[in-house]
Amino acid sequence: MSKVRTMEEMPLSRFHFKMFTYSSGSAFLDGYIIGIIGVALSVIKTQFDMSLTMMGLLGTATLVGMFFGGLIGGYLTDLIGRKKMFLIDMLVMLVVSVLQFFAHDPIQLAILRVILGIAVGADYPIAGALMAEFSPKKNRGGLLGGINSLWYVGYASSFLVGYFMLSIGDTSWRWMLASSAVPVFLLLIARLNMPESPRWLASKGREKEANAIIQKIFGDNVVMSAEPMSKVKTTFLDIFRNGNGKWTIFVSVFWSLQLIPTFGIGTYIPEIIGQFGFTDGKMEYLGSAILNLIYLVGLIPFLYLVEKWGRRPTIIWPFFISSISLFILGATSGLKMSFVFVFALFVIYGIFNNAMGMHEWIYPNELFPTHIRGTAVGFSTAITRAASATSTFLFPTILANYGLANTLYICGGLFFIGFLFTLFMAPETKNMSLTEASSIKKGTTLGTESSVINKAVN
Template sequence: MSKVRTMEEMPLSRFHYKMFAYASGSTFLDGYIIGIVAVALSVMQTQLDMSVTMIGLIGAATLAGMLFGGILGGYLTDLIGRKKMFLIDMLVMAIVSILQFYVNDPMQLVILRFILGIAVGADYPIAGALMTEFSPAKNRGALLGGLNGLWYVGYASSFVVGYLMLSIGEDGWRWMLASSAVPVIIMLISRLNMPESPRWLASKGREKEANAIVQKIFGEHVIMSAEPETKEKTTYLDIFRNGYGKMVIFVTAFYSLQVLPLYGINTYIPEILAQFGFANGTREYLGAAVINIIYLIGLLPALYLVERYGRRPTLIWAFFVCSISLFVLGATSGLNMPFIFTLALFVIYGTFNTGMGAHCWIYPNELFPTHIRGTAGGFTTGVARVASSIGTFFSPAIMASYGLSTTLYICGAVLFIGFLVSLFMAPETKNMSLTEASSLNKSKDIEQDSFASEKTAN
């Protein structure tokens, strides 16, 4: 007789890698859609009359849309299911991507990029919840953190595609923006075969369907979880109740502080490279692609370290190293330093930032229970995108008014604040079941109540 095991105890299999591919489409598309506009803007500026403010709006519109997409999409994911939202979201993204080809006015593009941002923002909590609920406990951090790496693949791919499309001519920017429809349609078709999350089904009282999916995928001697998934009604305010409010504050804070400088720097990285003296025709675009591919070097050790040493130390030290790297870049930006020196600092910053970004997927999905996992993940992602849009919108104005050095100092200071937040608030969830991880704050509350009761009795 075979031993009964849970989904979280199962070893990595082909199925888990397939689910990773479904979920990683979210980060790939985010990186691609954000990146392609950076190249398109450089072409558009020669054809359309755009102020610095309008350029900032176009760059930030997608990120601003992600606020609403995350907040609404995460809640709908918990209400109607992971798979259904995945498909609806991809359909919207495909339509809007194609419509970008036909814009005749910068404001039209702002509106479309905002809608596109809503769709991208909604995809994040869907992907995170689904990957989390199928992952083995001992590999969950690596699988979730690995999703972050596909953002850089998408971002680098956008610069390569944009560079190749520069030869099209005046309408090149239209083809660049519409090109996101290709990976979107591929992802839409591939997601048709994915299963619904058994944990979500059980949380809605559909245990028979949940068990059928588990046994179909893993076999008859595998159950969903050692701890039963109780039927729960999804209410938005639950993410702030029962001790989860503190977790929302922590995740929102460190997530926002991580992405604010990330998007501010990466959206305009070709211009930043040019100011460092590396502009030569259009090679700064290829340079941006190469730098983002190199950033992935930081992901593999991060995925190992997050499982070996835990979530907390790998987040804290990543913030610290990123902060110092940008401070040094700011101090040397006007000194005509050797290319290898500047590249090394960008690589150090980027690789540690990639590792740090993995936690933006791990913590939101481990710290909250199934019935509000998508809601909490969507809320924290949405609010973090406000920080992203702020960084994207103000970066060109700050660079134009105060110079690159000051811009990098500001980004370094933001990351140092993230270091302090993580130092005082980051919990440890390594090797915990989802039930244990999502009950961390409750456990602390119980311990505090017990201590208070003992003190009163004495």
């Protein structure tokens, strides 16, 4: 008789990479939609008489929408299922992407960007939950962390698309913003063939459907990972109960400390590059795209190290190194340093920032049980996007009133706080099953969950 194995013990296969494609599309769209507004604003501001406040509103509208999308979408993901929510938010994203082309004024555009953000925010908890629930435990960190790399692909792509579309002229911003409809449509078609999560089905008492999916994908003699087979009610407040509150706070805080500087710098990086003295018409947008592609390449070693060294060192030290890089950039910002010097520091900052950013997908999806995984990730997404929206809204005002050096000092200081916070709070979940990771330091036992596997094996 063949040995019975769990889904988390299965080796990497084509199916896992297919699920990675479905899931990473969320990060790509997030990066693309947020990035393209940075280039579009350079054209929009020449056609509309906009104050700094209105500029900030347009820059942050998507993030504001993501607050509501994460908060509501995460809960609905746990309530009605991963696949159904995956398709609903794609349809919303497609329609709104096209409608941006026809916006008549900044207010109308800001409203559309908020709605677009709601759909993007809802996609986050779905994508991470699905990838985590299908991943082998030995590769889960790399797969979840790899999703974050697609954010940089999307972000860099937006600057490349924006750079080439600038030649269209006054209407180029319309084409830029509507261009997100293309990847959204392709992802919608691809997701029609994806399966529902067996772990979610089992948590809702639908064991037969869950087992049918497992057998279809992995074959016979493969069972559910150690998870309760009885129906579990999804309650929003459970993310603060039964030991989950500690991890809800941990994820929300470290994620916010990473994103606040990242979105502020990322949204206005063409202007920052220009203030360093390296501007030549459209070249700052091309430079921004190149920087983000380098960040992507720099992430690849960390996808290996997160499984080799673990979660803690690959989040703690990137916070520290990114903070030091920004402190040095701030200290030398008025000294007319060489392009190579400034570029190298931005590369160091970006690579290590990307390394800690991959934990935005790893920790939230490992530290919570299946029946509230989407809710917890959605709540954390909402909190972090609210913080990011505030920083992105205030960034141009801070930059204008306090100067580049002080702005970089503030960003570096936030990263340093993140270094101290993760040093004392970050848990290690390397090589743990989802059941083990979601029970860590909660004072709970694995008896109920483990009994499912024991019954199946025996």
